[in-house]
Amino acid sequence: MRQEMEIEFKNLLQESEYNQLMEHYNKESSSVWQANDYFDTPAFELRNHGAALRIREKKSGLVLTLKEPKDDGLLETHVSLSEAEAEDLFQYGLIHSNEMKSQLEKFNLSASLEHLGRLETERFEQQLEAGLLVLDKSRYLGVTDYELEFEVTDYATGKQAFEDLLQSNGIPQRQTKNKIVRFMDLKALSR
Numbered sequence: 001m002r003q004e005m006e007i008e009f010k011n012l013l014q015e016s017e018y019n020q021l022m023e024h025y026n027k028e029s030s031s032v033w034q035a036n037d038y039f040d041t042p043a044f045e046l047r048n049h050g051a052a053l054r055i056r057e058k059k060s061g062l063v064l065t066l067k068e069p070k071d072d073g074l075l076e077t078h079v080s081l082s083e084a085e086a087e088d089l090f091q092y093g094l095i096h097s098n099e100m101k102s103q104l105e106k107f108n109l110s111a112s113l114e115h116l117g118r119l120e121t122e123r124f125e126q127q128l129e130a131g132l133l134v135l136d137k138s139r140y141l142g143v144t145d146y147e148l149e150f151e152v153t154d155y156a157t158g159k160q161a162f163e164d165l166l167q168s169n170g171i172p173q174r175q176t177k178n179k180i181v182r183f184m185d186l187k188a189l190s191r
Helices: 015-025 083-092 098-105 155-168 179-189
Strands: 002-013 032-040 052-058 061-070 073-081 114-127 132-140 143-152
Touching (some): 002 015, 002 155, 015 132, 143 155, 143 179
Antiparallel strands (some): 002 073, 002 143, 132 143
16 A cells, blocks of 8 residues: 655646647657546445545556545555456455555445446646646546646645646636546436
């Protein structure tokens, strides 16, 4: 198990803004694919606490991540999964990792976890002087959206650099929920 604090700023993009940024920053067409499968109880108990649970599939393997609010960011708890462990979560809502079970105990979940769906992303990353620029094109529940993320280590200087990045590219700042929140909101509407 490993934990990390994530401080990032987000901005939804129009498709034309996404294409403009990709043209400017992605000179080598180096996007990578990843998939996130989301889990919660039928009553969205994790979501109601501002938390989220996902399995991320990348070429390097499967990782189960719990995200929960903390200070100016999100505390992320990660554990690697085998294919069999992932299948047990998909089929039966079972988590084998004692560390992850311990992290989830604080939420006092009253029902089993269930798989809510998948979000697939084409991701481009570019390290800039002030932080990591991430451009995502995501597909989920019949929707395609575009997003800029800016990951930083210091909130105040990162916020200023993020605002400067948007302004220098003529992109208005938009209130943007995390991908997992956008997914969960849309999923909740469909129930």
